[in-house]
Every structure is written in structure tokens, then in C-alpha cells.
Amino acid sequence: MSRVTRFAARDPGIAPRVAAFLDHLRAQGFHVGVAETDLALSALSHVACADPAQARLALKAVCAGCADDVARFDDLFDAFWMNEGRVRQRAMPSQTSGEMQHMRSTREDRARRADGSGIAEEPEGGDGDGETASEGTGKLVASQLRNLMKKDMREIVSPEDVRRAERVARDLGRALRDRRSRRRHAARKGAQIDFRRTIRKSLSSGAEPFKLARRNRPDRPVRITALCDVSGSMTLYAKPFLAFLSGLMRADPDSDAYLFHTRLVRITEALRDDDPLRALNRITLLADGFGGGSKIGGNLNRFARSYARKFVNGRSVVLILSDGYDSDAPDLVGAALKRLRKRGCRVIWLNPLKSWEGYAPIARGMSAALPHLDLFAPAATLDDLAALEPELVRL
Amino acid sequence: MTSVCTAERKEAGRPVGRPATPMSDWNELQNDLSREGYVAADDLAMALHIALSLGRPLLLEGAAGVGKTEIARTLAAVKATELIRLQCYEGLDAAQTIYEWNYQRQLLSIRAASEAGEARAETEARIFSDEFLLERPLLKAIRQPTAPVLLIDEIDRADEEFEAYLLEILSDFTVTVPELGTIPAITRPMVILTANGTRDLSDALRRRCIYAHVDYPDRATELAILAKRCPDIEARLAGQIVGFVQSLRKEELEKTPGVAEMLDFAAALAGLGINDLSGDPVVLQATLATLLKTQADRANVPPEVAQRLAGKAA
Numbered sequence: 001m002s003r004v005t006r007f008a009a010r011d012p013g014i015a016p017r018v019a020a021f022l023d024h025l026r027a028q029g030f031h032v033g034v035a036e037t038d039l040a041l042s043a044l045s046h047v048a049c050a051d052p053a054q055a056r057l058a059l060k061a062v063c064a065g066c067a068d069d070v071a072r073f074d075d076l077f078d079a080f081w082m083n084e085g086r087v088r089q090r091a092m093p094s095q096t097s098g099e100m101q102h103m104r105s106t107r108e109d110r111a112r113r114a115d116g117s118g119i120a121e122e123p124e125g126g127d128g129d130g131e132t133a134s135e136g137t138g139k140l141v142a143s144q145l146r147n148l149m150k151k152d153m154r155e156i157v158s159p160e161d162v163r164r165a166e167r168v169a170r171d172l173g174r175a176l177r178d179r180r181s182r183r184r185h186a187a188r189k190g191a192q193i194d195f196r197r198t199i200r201k202s203l204s205s206g207a208e209p210f211k212l213a214r215r216n217r218p219d220r221p222v223r224i225t226a227l228c229d230v231s232g233s234m235t236l237y238a239k240p241f242l243a244f245l246s247g248l249m250r251a252d253p254d255s256d257a258y259l260f261h262t263r264l265v266r267i268t269e270a271l272r273d274d275d276p277l278r279a280l281n282r283i284t285l286l287a288d289g290f291g292g293g294s295k296i297g298g299n300l301n302r303f304a305r306s307y308a309r310k311f312v313n314g315r316s317v318v319l320i321l322s323d324g325y326d327s328d329a330p331d332l333v334g335a336a337l338k339r340l341r342k343r344g345c346r347v348i349w350l351n352p353l354k355s356w357e358g359y360a361p362i363a364r365g366m367s368a369a370l371p372h373l374d375l376f377a378p379a380a381t382l383d384d385l386a387a388l389e390p391e392l393v394r395l
Numbered sequence: 396m397t398s399v400c401t402a403e404r405k406e407a408g409r410p411v412g413r414p415a416t417p418m419s420d421w422n423e424l425q426n427d428l429s430r431e432g433y434v435a436a437d438d439l440a441m442a443l444h445i446a447l448s449l450g451r452p453l454l455l456e457g458a459a460g461v462g463k464t465e466i467a468r469t470l471a472a473v474k475a476t477e478l479i480r481l482q483c484y485e486g487l488d489a490a491q492t493i494y495e496w497n498y499q500r501q502l503l504s505i506r507a508a509s510e511a512g513e514a515r516a517e518t519e520a521r522i523f524s525d526e527f528l529l530e531r532p533l534l535k536a537i538r539q540p541t542a543p544v545l546l547i548d549e550i551d552r553a554d555e556e557f558e559a560y561l562l563e564i565l566s567d568f569t570v571t572v573p574e575l576g577t578i579p580a581i582t583r584p585m586v587i588l589t590a591n592g593t594r595d596l597s598d599a600l601r602r603r604c605i606y607a608h609v610d611y612p613d614r615a616t617e618l619a620i621l622a623k624r625c626p627d628i629e630a631r632l633a634g635q636i637v638g639f640v641q642s643l644r645k646e647e648l649e650k651t652p653g654v655a656e657m658l659d660f661a662a663a664l665a666g667l668g669i670n671d672l673s674g675d676p677v678v679l680q681a682t683l684a685t686l687l688k689t690q691a692d693r694a695n696v697p698p699e700v701a702q703r704l705a706g707k708a709a
Contacts, residue, residue: 031602046444053437057437061442062445203505
């Protein structure tokens with residue numbers, strides 16, 4: 001049993017300590033605010049708070065907000081209250097990505113952002129400077145992380161591109177949306193009558209409902225999930241695609257974006273950063289290994305098993321931007337797409353090579369994927385993407 | 396749509412007065428739950444205790460079949476109160492969850508009033524009164540004389556709009572009907588929300604709630620659950636069943652069997668009079684129907700695999 005932390009005499013009461021603990025959690029990416037501090041204190045008043053086991057359970061119930069929080073809580077609790085040496089919680093993105101399935105999207109970025117500010121209560125607050133630097137340049141940490149990054153995203157994508165891509169993305173989104181609403185319309189044979197309004201109206205005509213008020217369903221937005229291949233063979237096309245992704249994220253709050261090369265990285269939150277350039281900066285950090293090999297099958301499979309379970313449903317359109325050159329076994333792509341299709345989504349594969357003359361989808365991964373696609377279309381530039389609009393409407 | 400089930404069981408089996416050694420409340424709650432047949436892990440019992448004592452909703456998240464819904468039912472039994480259940484689905488709206496006017500009665504009433512020559516203002520006041528209001532679960536829950544357990548099941552299936560509406564009700568427990576004004580809560584229901592990760596819930600909802608993640612039980616807990624629910628099964632077979640199901644969960648399956656499936660499996664074995672799991676491969680394979688619910692999973696666990704798992708569990 002580890003020793004209980006000794007506190008300085010200047011914060012004698014329980015309230016400041018609990019507040020400091022919540023601060024500690026916040027620094028580690030928990031979504032807790034002042035209201036939770038209050039809640040934590042009142043929760044402690046309902047248990048024997050001198051008993052560490054009870055206090056632990058009580059604080060866990062109040063502070064944790066998702067499965068991932070629950071999993072990390074015990075270590076954080078020990079680090080703060082049990083003084084169990086220096087427990088290093090914060091892992092670099094390259095290490096955590098393997099266990100990200102149950103994570104909420106913002107975790108990683110928030111943790112980093114919060115750490116940069118160097119919270120005093122955090123035991124290892126001293127090594128925050130490397131992280132702080134990451135906000136500024138990106139390149140410095142990238143080299144510290146010994147990553148294989150060859151290009152800075154900021155050189156690849158300019159703010160103008162993002163703005164233009166935003167327009168394209170908005171148009172595409174609208175195209176998908178319209179299609180959706182038409183289908184609903186055809187399926188709805190007897191539109192509902194709005195009884196509430198009908199009855200109110202009928203009052204003036206002596207309970208004779210002459211005018212029937214009707215109810216219509218509003219159009220449901222489609223959720224676009226984009227997966228972009230940034231492996232070596234795709235380097236040439238990375239520019240328009242990344243611009244498109246970041247435009248998409250800004251144009252449509254429901255959309256979702258991922259990068260993959262040898263690993264799969266969720267970049268939705270990073271791309272939503274208020275400042276488009278900083279967003280790209282953050283991608284730079286997330287995308288170490290950019291321009292490396294590609295494992296399409298493995299990544300799609302991981303996506304189908306993890307993120308897709310949470311974010312992809314019958315209203316989703318999964319957009320895969322890749323050339324289909326895969327170093328994984330080809331049947332893996334087929335199996336992954338099949339699994340993905342089971343969630344009821346539509347799958348669109350945009351291949352930059354398809355616009356080449358004489359192109360045939362003979363890359364093994366690509367041909368395995370074909371039977372599972374709703375649309376297989378060429379796209380190499382932003383203009384190509386914009387030209388997709390009528391195709392999507394027809395889909 | 397919604398179903399309401401009453402738990403009329405009284406606190407028959409509960410000891411009178413407090414135990415001699417002062418026990419903390421949450422242990423007492425845990426014991427009460429266990430007496431009603433629900434074995435709750437420590438963190439779940441604590442979360443429930445805190446949610447009840449602070450009057451906050453409890454959000455339970457976890458895979459299907461780990462007993463999220465069951466805890467609400469058990470809580471209603473422990474507290475000897477009513478369980479009001481709202482099953483969420485896509486497209487759920489206020490008319491189905493909060494209140495609706497009884498249109499048929501309204502129409503009849505207007506017709507009768509116009510024949511009797513009643514003034515329009517009077518008719519209007521009458522047909523938009525409490526008498527013509529149909530309570531739906533959320534309104535019903537706040538108008539009970541004794542605080543009920545309100546179970547909002549599978550909240551992640553409902554859409555974001557409903558989630559937003561729910562937030563409003565969960566924070567001040569009042570419902571506003573334009574024609575009637577604001578209806579305040581008579582009692583505050585004990586609210587339990589369950590989710591199994593179909594959709595990411597909003598942070599606002601998570602923050603409003605006390606959170607507990609319900610996982611598949613460990614071996615000891617699952618044995619305790621089995622002993623509670625099927626007391627007739629002898630210890631050796633119980634050990635085998637739990638061991639088998641636990642190792643089955645580690646296999647690559649589309650639908651991992653939950654606690655409910657384990658209990659079905661045990662009941663099936665008991666019903667067939669089996670007392671050794673590895674005894675008869677044919678029966679074992681047949682009873683797997685209670686655990687494996689998709690074609691692919693059945694194919695993934697051929698007799699040899701089932702035998703291997705059963706042999707390991709024995």
C-alpha cells in the first residue's frame with residue numbers, strides 16, 4: 001500500500017485539495033469544471049471520505065465521463081493522493097494510437113493543450129517545455145519524436161486552398177443531403193396530420209376540421225466520414241485531399257476525418273481548430289509516418305472495428321481517398337469494407353489514378369474493394385472533387 | 396413504444412433497523428441490490444449511491460447484456476417504487492416522451508360543446524386542461540406521489556434533438572405545456588440512463604450525470620450472479636459455465652455473450668439435466684444457441700473449439 005500524499009500546511013482543508021485534484025484531472029484531459037468540483041465535494045460528504053477506497057470510488061463516479069476516463073482514473077488518483085512516485089500518464093500520440101478505440105475524440109489534443117500550460121499540481125510539470133514548443137513550430141517536436149515525417153503540412157496546403165476546399169466540401173455535402181431527403185419523401189406515403197394544430201383550427205369551425213394541418217419531416221443531414229490515404233504513393237495527391245478534408249471539417253460540423261498510412265489517425269478535432277493553419281500544424285504532429293508505406297486493409301479493418309462502431313451509422317457516407325496500393329493482404333480490404341457496409345453506410349472510393357487513361361483497378365486491394373463500393377470515381381484535384389457533385393446526387 | 400412496469404414487491408426480506416456494526420450507506424445499497432438478485436460491482440454500487448444521494452441522473456455505459464437495464468428494475472424493487480421506462484429509438488419526439496393531447500376526446504368535446512352552444516373561449520379552456528392531457532413517461536415520472544425510478548434506455552439510439560430536450564428536463568425537472576403553463580415536479584424521479592455506444596453522447600449530457608462504466612463481470616462476480624439467479628445449479632457446473640463463457644468472450648466474436656446470455660445458457664443446461672459441460676459435445680453445441688447469436692459466430696465456434704473451451708473450463 002502506498003503512502004498517502006502529504007500536503008503543505010497552507011492548504012489545510014479538503015476543498016482546496018479536491019479542487020487541486022480536479023485540476024490535475026483536467027490537465028490530463030478529463031472534462032471537469034467548477035461544477036464537478038462542487039459535485040465531488042458533495043459526493044464525498046455522502047461517503048466515509050477518510051477511507052481511500054470509498055473516496056476513490058466516489059470521485060471516480062463523479063469525475064469520469066467515459067470508458068477511457070474510467071480506465072485511467074485509478075492511476076491518476078494514485079499519482080495525486082497516494083504519492084506513488086512519478087507516474088507518467090501522458091503518452092505521445094504515436095504510442096497511444098493503438099489503444100484509441102474507446103477514446104473520445106478530443107482527448108489527445110486537449111491533453112496536450114492543457115499540458116502545455118504547465119499546471120503546478122502536476123508532478124511532472126517540469127517537462128512541459130517540449131510540449132509547449134509543439135504548439136509553436138511542430139517541427140521541433142516532430143524531430144524529437146524521431147518520426148519519419150518528411151513534409152510539413154503547411155507547405156502542402158495553403159489557407160486559400162482550405163477556403164476553396166471549404167466551398168467544394170459544402171457543395172458536396174449539400175448534394176448528399178438532397179439525395180437523402182428525396183428518398184425519405186418517396187418512402188413517406190401517408191404524411192402525418194398535425195392533430196394539435198388541426199384541432200386548434202377546428203375550434204373556429206365548430207369542431208369541423210376543414211383544414212388539415214400536416215406534418216413533414218425535416219431533411220436529415222448525412223454524416224460524411226472521410227479516410228485519406230497519405231502513404232508514399234499518394235504524396236502527389238495529398239494536397240487537394242488534405243485541403244478537402246480540412247474544408248469539409250469546417251463546412252460540416254457532423255463530418256469526421258481520418259488519415260492513414262501504416263497507422264490510422266483521427267484528425268477531426270485537430271482539423272476543427274479555429275485557426276486553419278494551426279489545424280494543419282496539429283495534423284503535422286499527428287501524421288508522423290506521412291509518405292511512408294500503406295496498409296489499407298489493416299487500417300480499414302481497424303476503422304470498421306473501432307471508430308466506425310461509434311461514428312458510422314445508416315446515415316453515414318464513408319469517403320475513402322486512396323489509390324488502392326496496399327501492402328496488406330487484399331482480402332483484408334474486402335472483409336473490412338463488408339463489415340463497414342453492415343453498419344448501413346454508403347461507401348465511396350475516390351481514386352486519383354482512375355482518371356488516367358487506360359487505368360484498370362488491378363491493384364489487388366482495389367479489385368478486392370470494388371464489389372463493396374457504392375461509387376468508385378476518379379478524383380485527383382479539388383476541381384475533380386467539385387465535379388463529383390452530380391454523381392453524388394444520383395447515388 | 397414505451398412500457399411501464401410496476402414493481403410492487405415490498406421490502407419483505409429486509410432486516411429491520413440498522414446492523415450492529417455501522418456500515419456505510421453504499422454497502423447497504425449494495426447488499427439490498429444483492430438481496431433482490433443483482434450483484435453490483437463496487438464502482439457501480441458507489442456510482443448509484445452517489446447519484447441517489449445527490450439527486451443526479453446516473454449514466455451507465457457498457458456492452459449489451461451486462462445488466463444495465465436490470466439495475467433499474469432492481470433499484471425499483473429495492474426502493475419499492477414504480478419503474479417508468481422509456482425505450483429510446485431514432486425519431487423519438489416530445490409527443491411520445493413528454494405529453495400529448497387526447498385529440499379524439501378533444502374533438503368529441505368540441506362537437507358536444509358547439510351543440511350545447513358553449514362559448515368558444517370556454518371550450519378552449521376546457522379542452523386544453525389537465526383532463527385532456529395524456530401523460531408520457533417523462534411527465535408521468537415527475538408527477539408521481541412517490542419518487543419512481545425513471546429508466547431511459549439506450550439513450551444513444553435517440554437523436555441529438557431528444558438528448559437536448561432531455562437535458563432540460565433532467566436539470567430542472569419541470570415540463571412546460573404552452574396551454575397549461577409550467578408543471579413542476581411533485582417528486583424527483585431517480586433517473587438511470589443507459590447507453591451502449593451506438594453514438595457518442597454529448598458532453599453536456601455526460602456532465603449532467605454521474606457516470607459508471609459497466610463491464611463484463613469478472614469470474615468471481617459472475618459466479619455470484621449465477622448463484623443468485625440459478626441457485627439450483629451445483630458449484631462444479633456453475634464454475635464450468637462461468638469459465639466457459641469467460642473464455643468464449645475472449646474469442647473473436649461479432650456479438651460477445653453478456654450476462655443475460657450466460658444465464659440463458661445455464662438455464663438451458665439445467666433444463667436438459669446436464670451436470671458436466673465437457674460430457675456431451677452434441678448437447679453443448681446445441682445449447683450454444685443461447686450464447687452465439689449470429690451465423691458467423693456459430694461458424695467461428697465449431698464443436699472442436701467449444702470442446703477445447705469446455706475442457707479448459709472444467
